[in-house]
Amino acid sequence: MDLNAIQVILVIVVAFLAGMEGVLDEWQFHQPLVACTLIGLVTGNLTLGIMLGGSLQMIALGWANIGAAIAPDTALAAVASAIILIKGGQGTKGIGTATGLAITLAVAGLFLTMLVRTISTAIVHIMDKYAEEGNWRMISVWQWIAVCLQGLRIAIPAGLLLAIPTETVRSALAAMPAWLSDGMTIGGGMVVAVGYAMVIDMMVSREVWPFLAIGFALAGDKDLTLIALGAIGLSMALMYLALEEKVSKGSGDVAAAGTGDPLGDIIDDY
Structure with missing residues (x-):
């Protein structure tokens, strides 16, 4: 779709933020x-x-800066892939391709991150x-300049993508062979699963495995609405808190079976 001037400005503002x-x-x-x-x-x-955003968020959950190792650029991946998806005009069919492109863009964004x-x-x-001179005003000014450079790191590429004619973007996506677009869709889905698996690996414990299994089984029932799933999840959380309280107040062998602080157990194990 063709974006008007106001929409272009708002997209660049979002990219800057x-x-x-x-x-x-x-x-x-x-x-x-x-x-x-x-x-x-x-x-x-x-x-x-x-x-x-939901698909990309599941991927980004497994990304983290560790020491000197910098994670892929989630901001550039999100902004650029969203612009490509919207300008491509493929609707929901283009989400898989956009997700696959986002991975490439996230890695490429590391160059801009290192530069800034x-x-x-x-x-x-x-x-x-x-x-050393005690000039606090200039310190604040240069701090704002440094932060704004981070915003321009995403806003400039976003502006360049927006400057590309919509027909050019659509033609490029249409010219993409089926094996490549299908491969990017499958690969994007696999990366989403890997990202979620990494999060589960960090959070998993003996106490939460049953809830994970129940949620996995219920998610396969297409007749359940989001409201129903939310109600079930809230009910299980309340049951979990009630059991936690009983264990923490238990005596002797019951209390020794667990610490009574599942979240603390997760953090300690991690």
């Missing part, structure tokens, strides 16, 4: 579920944005100089 939140982590605009949903909202494709962080290192030395 997503880039800044990649380092601030305050409002979570960089999370795929948030970024894709907002882009879908401002472009009139809210449902598509939520569906793509290298520049930020020089900015830190500039701020050190002003700190």
Whole structure:
């Protein structure tokens, strides 16, 4: 679909906020579920944005910065794939392809991340100089410049994608052979499953396995609505809390069977 000037500006604003939140982590605009949903909202494709964001969020759950190793760029992946999906005009059929492209874009985004962080290192030395002079105003100014660079890291690529004619994007996606588009759809689905599996591996414990199995079985029933699944999940959570309280107040052998703090057990095991 062709976007009007207001929609283009709003998408760039969302991209800018997503880039800044990649380092601030305050409002979570960089999370795929948030970024894709907002882009879908401002472009009139809210449902598509939520569906793509949900798929990408399951992947991003398994990404984390560990030491000097930087995780793939979730902000660029979310923003760029959402723009491609909307401009491609394929509807829900294009979600698989967009998800596959997002993985490539996330890895490519690492180059921009390293570039901006290298520049930020020089900015830190500039701020050190002003700190020695006691110039707090200039320290604040350069801090804002560094944060804005993070926003431009996503906003500029988003603007370039928006500048590409819609027909060009559609032609490129249509020219993609079936084996490639189908492969990206399958691969994207597998990566989603792997991301979710990584999260389960971090959280799993003896106490929560039964609930995971029950949820997995219930999810296969297509007659259950989201409200019904939510009610079942809330009921199981209340039952779990009640059992936890009984175990924590138990005596002797009952209390020794568990710590009474399942969340603490998960953290300790991790």
